Amino acid sequence: MNRCLMTLCALCAWTLPLASAASSGGELLVGNKSDDTVWRLDLADGRRLGEAATAHGPHEIAVSPDGRVAVVSGYGGQQRPGSTLTRIDTASGKATGEIDLGAHARPHGMRFTPDGERLLVTTEASGALLVVDPVAGEVERVIGIGDGGGHMVALSRDGGVAYVSKIAAGSVVRVDLADGSTLERPAGAGAEGIELAPDGTVWVSNREAGTVTVHDPDTLEVLDTLESAGFPIRVAFTADGRHALVTNARAATLAVFDAASREPVATVALAEPEATYRETMLGRAALPIGVIAGPDGSRIYVAVSGGNEIAVIDRRTWRVVERWKTGNEPDALGIVAGHRDSD
Template sequence: MRTHSRILPRRFPVLALALSVAALAPAAAGELLVGNKSADTVWFLSREDGRRTAVAETGAGPHEIAVSPDRRRAVVTNYGGRTPGHTLTVLDLVDGAAARTIELGDHGRPHGLRFLPGNRRVAVTTEDSGSLLVVDLDAGSGDDPVEAAIDVGDGMGHMVALSDDGEVAYVSKIAAGTVSRIDLKRARKTGERASGEGAEGIAYRRGHGELWVSNRAADTVTVHDPDTLEVTHTLQSKGFPIRVVFTADARHALVTNARAAELAVFDADSRKRVATIGLSGDDERYQETLLGRAALPIGVIADPTRPRVYVAISGADEIAVVDTGTWQVIERWRTGREPDALGVVE
């Protein structure tokens, strides 16, 4: 396997212009990155007003986005469509340079990913090979970018979370209904435990030593000890809980219930639900989906500097902007077809 750099067909000069303008504007609010799964694009939306500032084309089926801690680049997993994807797209967030494609060889259906410490490597789940990959984004043209392919076993490893120090990864398995613990230093799985049927969303509560998993078919969110993976609490979240993330202060857990078309908000300390935000709309954009509901919220991310949460409404091609003071939808921004993956650029 080799890393191949090539220019994908896209309108990337627009990105270079948009970033140049933003750098000159003191009031620039930064951007929200939105992966449009059925359009094979990432849209850059102003976090000030939802205005689209740039479009970058990706491989087929961009499912997840990770922004490097130094904010210099973003990585997109190209999951594929009917044909499995085997690539990552790397976007330059500073100079607007040509996007790069990293080939993963036999590791198909890349999905969840997180940046590892140092801004150079990412951990990526690949469903077809049952692996968690460690990928070097800066590998030379003659080098294999896959530094490690860690076997996580059968069960459809889907999403990944990292411990505070980045030395341990946790992978949710949809088909198995489990969560796995992976020691990245030793490059091996050290444990696996049941969480709930359809385990999919996963998040590590930074600074608190807790792992949260949303179990979509069980209508639950489970809280786990990160060392033993023991379930310490089980929360009810009916309506196909598909993602779980935390606000920047780790005070609230945000759960998208896809079939219920809502965002559930839990106080992370008390484990109590404190808000439920309905996300359905009234116009023709809310079309029927395979999951049986029109809105279909999936991806969710908290703004690190503003009292806002962004929810990708996949069935309506829009972002719902939620105010965290009132827990109300305050704006709706248009996207490309079937938004899901989200990232924030300061």
Template sequence: MRLRSLGLGLYLLIAPAAAGELLVGNKAADTVWRLSLDDGRKLGEFASGHGPHEIAVDGALAVVADYGDKDAPGHTLTVLDLQARQAPRRIELGRHGRPHGLRFLPGGRELLVTTEASAHLLRVDVASGRIVAEIALGEGRGHMVALSADGASAYVSKIDRGSLSRIDLDDNRKTAEVAAGAGAEGLAVRPGSGEIWVGNRDAGTVTVHDPRDLSVRATLDSPGFPIRVAFTADGRYALVSNARAATLSVFDARRKRLQARIALAREGAQYRDTLLGRAALPIGVVADPQRPRVYVAISGGDEIAVIDRRRWRVTARWPTGREPDALALTAAP
């Protein structure tokens, strides 16, 4: 597909921070903000396509899924140069509309992309913008994507089917699909174990799947619309954002037990209307590999909740653009 530079794109920025940065996709503003991990101050801003939903980072590049909105599906990816040497550019996906889940393959040359409108998983060469493979996912809309540690298998959740699929990336074909739970959405592979964890938002559960046959090893309660799953770098803790309950569930990943449940809404705060009504609506979550912190995007409050992992408490609130969702961390240069 065609790749083009956004000569008028917004890419005003200062030099990259030595300790890495937090990238925040602001869905209602069509921007990606760069925040300092020292104190949350805004370091700069990129323009994305319409409705940025997910962000993937590899080295000096970040790619944003331009999902669109309910009336106008998006069909592009925005590629950001994190060293600010050039303007953002876009990769056109043609008939493959509503790109959402993103994961770089090992080596950083290719990117996996779920496209809800065409029910495919794409392999995209980021440098050229060419679609290398179009992998049909069958009935239902693939939403999030995760990757095995060796890069041989991808996993895709389907909200409308409540299922988890496995894709063989050697043959570029779907090889299995199993039931997870109603509204299967959040998805992550636990470091060191290969387990696939799925947040089933309508069921209020997290299912833990065996990487060999996708069978369910455990089902954990996470009430209140569990929408995203992430892990600490060591795989010790699973982090699940519960959008309706405005909480973060923290699980001991080895024992499959609840470690903490953290309230994320501010008492007395005036949140705006969201897809779940007037609410805090936490969505994106990411664990800092260098600091004992977790960051959660509070979509209804235009802020990041910063959580201290030593005490499992919210210790700071960082302002963002309108309707933050996707989060990603950049590595120190």
């Protein structure tokens, strides 16, 4: 019997809108890990537009290519592993149910396929990469990637190959989605963040090593090693592909690299000197984690987990220009372009 059934009833509706209208520029989705919620913020000014409850421990957000669906991974807490995904319909502004992953606990990294019909999900507890039908709420395939803490996932532009970072193993895994074959090679100690550059190379942020390794997409050979001191935890690229963005959690900085030359461009300080930060996995600290680039290319958004805020960075000056309030322990970020007014 298929244990991966979608709950037919909705978990909750968005709260009443906190702003009557919003910019047509879109919405920033923020997963608040300690609150089990996703907040919707106006991309233009950070106004809170609504809130939805999620499964316990929302760690990552994936938005479908057409922007109609957002899925949130319920990683769970320290004592209670999660094994569900929350599905949110962005047009209606409502959570439409959960996808039960059964024995595959600790879901984390997620990516939609380019056609939006399938969702790739890493599950740390079962050492797998799942292929999920998000509409039917079913796990269609289970691809074993082995132990070692498979955490984040990136996808080739054609959707044929997935790449998974492994924190404990300090490695990266190449998964051929056609036949399920895998190739694993070393990256660096604490390999966590992962993303593909415009040229197809695979960039991995290695938090314990303090480096970003650049890998050949076919062989996973290390082509370059970039220094990014202070616990590099996520890597992303701007919409135009010019810049790589790396959050350094312990240093509380955003390191910016030229994607083509791989040379450093800027280091953005994310902590406020006089701020009082909450307790985090690194002690009482700012702890920036999630990073995402705005669709128009002008701004970068960083989830400052210890400060319960989003740091908004102007790409022209590489400075923090605004700070937006969030719920408790923001981490996961997603963008829905072309915002629809709240109902």
